[in-house]
Amino acid sequence: MSTYGRRDFLKAGAAAAVAASFPLLPGCATTPSGARVVVIGGGFGGATAAKYIRLWDPSIDVVLVEREPGFTSCPISNLVLAGYASMREISHGYDGLRAHGVQVVQDEVVAVDAAKRTLRLARGGDLGYERLVVSPGIDFMYNEIQGYEPAMQAGGVLHAWKAGPQTEALRAQLEQMRDGGVYALSIPLAPYRCPPGPYERVSMVAAYFKQAKPRSKVLVLDANPDVTSKGGLFKRAWADLYKGLIEYRGNAKAIGVSPGAIRLEVEDVKADVLNVVPPHRAGDIAVKAGLITHNNRWCEVDWRSMESKKVPGIHVLGDATLSAPGMPKSGSMANNHGKIAAAAIVELLRGRAPEPQKIINTCYSFVSQKEAIRVSSVHQWDGKTLTPVKGAGGVSPARSEAEASFAWNWARTIWADSVG
Numbered sequence: 001m002s003t004y005g006r007r008d009f010l011k012a013g014a015a016a017a018v019a020a021s022f023p024l025l026p027g028c029a030t031t032p033s034g035a036r037v038v039v040i041g042g043g044f045g046g047a048t049a050a051k052y053i054r055l056w057d058p059s060i061d062v063v064l065v066e067r068e069p070g071f072t073s074c075p076i077s078n079l080v081l082a083g084y085a086s087m088r089e090i091s092h093g094y095d096g097l098r099a100h101g102v103q104v105v106q107d108e109v110v111a112v113d114a115a116k117r118t119l120r121l122a123r124g125g126d127l128g129y130e131r132l133v134v135s136p137g138i139d140f141m142y143n144e145i146q147g148y149e150p151a152m153q154a155g156g157v158l159h160a161w162k163a164g165p166q167t168e169a170l171r172a173q174l175e176q177m178r179d180g181g182v183y184a185l186s187i188p189l190a191p192y193r194c195p196p197g198p199y200e201r202v203s204m205v206a207a208y209f210k211q212a213k214p215r216s217k218v219l220v221l222d223a224n225p226d227v228t229s230k231g232g233l234f235k236r237a238w239a240d241l242y243k244g245l246i247e248y249r250g251n252a253k254a255i256g257v258s259p260g261a262i263r264l265e266v267e268d269v270k271a272d273v274l275n276v277v278p279p280h281r282a283g284d285i286a287v288k289a290g291l292i293t294h295n296n297r298w299c300e301v302d303w304r305s306m307e308s309k310k311v312p313g314i315h316v317l318g319d320a321t322l323s324a325p326g327m328p329k330s331g332s333m334a335n336n337h338g339k340i341a342a343a344a345i346v347e348l349l350r351g352r353a354p355e356p357q358k359i360i361n362t363c364y365s366f367v368s369q370k371e372a373i374r375v376s377s378v379h380q381w382d383g384k385t386l387t388p389v390k391g392a393g394g395v396s397p398a399r400s401e402a403e404a405s406f407a408w409n410w411a412r413t414i415w416a417d418s419v420g
């Protein structure tokens with residue numbers, strides 16, 4: 001674990017001198033005294049870090065490299081599947097970040113040279129940095145599920161676990177499915193992005209079927225032994241609102257897909273719509289940058305600064321990190337990671353040690369169009385890592401319309417805070 005002693009600041013200063021000698025991207029001016037921070041990924045973690053570095057020190061030159069033209073939110077995307085929200089509502093541009101002076105470059109980072117403190121862009125050209133923030137989200141381990149990639153290319157299976165074209169495709173498949181058909185959702189073993197997300201999806205698809213295709217069925221094939229988050233509240237909602245519509249099977253790990261069927265360890269299960277979420281790991285660029293430290297999947301960080309435990313000068317955020325104890329992979333957390341990194345980078349570039357922060361996570365889940373449930377937790381530095389504060393947080397006592405209204409407000413607030 002890094003200790004942030006005087007030697008680190010001297011190293012940071014030397015690195016600054018190295019990075020300054022690298023050519024700038026055309027159109028990417030830097031302030032004369034400004035250090036340059038490059039951020040990879042304009043999702044909840046990266047966008048927040050880019051914005052808050054500029055807010056807290058406008059002399060720092062911040063370049064955000066994002067491969068997509070805009071930000072599409074996974075939170076609320078399950079409501080799109082039910083027809084309760086639109087793609088337009090979950091899609092946001094990066095003009096808010098530009099207004100804060102962040103230089104947004106639409107491109108893909110294909111390589112990182114941590115020794116030289118440069119990165120390579122897919123469209124050509126290298127970019128130098130003094131500190132790099134890597135918030136690439138997740139990529140999928142398709143080879144863990146036999147036949148997945150060809151089936152996905154043929155449109156026979158979707159994950160819709162990155163909001164965007166697959167969200168729209170899944171909505172279309174649900175609309176086209178016959179009444180009396182089966183929608184199957186396969187959930188990977190934890191840890192995965194958004195612990196309650198799959199069960200919210202189950203609720204949303206069941207709500208749609210109840211209203212539009214009441215003879216249909218939602219089949220949940222969960223690799224975990226039981227519902228991994230807000231279990232009591234979800235099961236109560238399913239029993240009260242969707243009796244006979246949902247069949248839940250625990251310990252049901254998908255190992256393959258073929259046309260119209262999901263292979264489990266013991267049998268093949270047929271369904272009309274296959275929604276199989278493969279196991280995932282930190283996004284590809286984290287692998288290429290040599291940031292993976294745990295289980296070939298996740299990146300360990302110093303939770304006071306989000307700095308990689310393996311590669312100095314690189315801060316890793318969001319779903320790509322090896323989660324601290326009791327910490328979910330969530331947009332709420334990634335947004336907090338962005339602020340921890342922003343504060344730490346501003347301090348480190350000024351030659352000061354970062355202060356540990358206390359952070360809060362809140363995850364809302366809709367169980368019907370009008371009702372939602374919530375889980376929250378508080379995490380604080382214990383001298384080694386961030387750990388949940390005992391007695392702080394918890395789950396909502398029951399589903400309610402008030403929680404649904406809080407959920408929409410939470411979403412609008414975090415979108416504005418991250419990319420606004």
Ligand SMILES: Cc1cc2nc3c(=O)[nH]c(=O)nc-3n(C[C@H](O)[C@H](O)[C@H](O)COP(=O)(O)OP(=O)(O)OC[C@H]3O[C@@H](n4cnc5c(N)ncnc54)[C@H](O)[C@@H]3O)c2cc1C
Nearest residue numbers: 041043044045067074075109137194318319330331332334
């Ligand atoms: C269905 C669903 C529902 C969810 N609901 C909630 C919720 O209600 N509340 C909540 O808190 N969380 C929720 N989440 C989880 C949340 O979406 C993630 O935890 C969050 O997006 C993680 O943020 P991130 O910055 O790590 O990654 P992301 O938000 O995925 O951002 C990563 C970005 O990096 C870009 N990128 C990757 N590699 C490169 C590269 N090489 N070059 C350039 N750009 C690159 C990607 O294009 C992407 O824009 C949900 C997730 C799902 C799937």
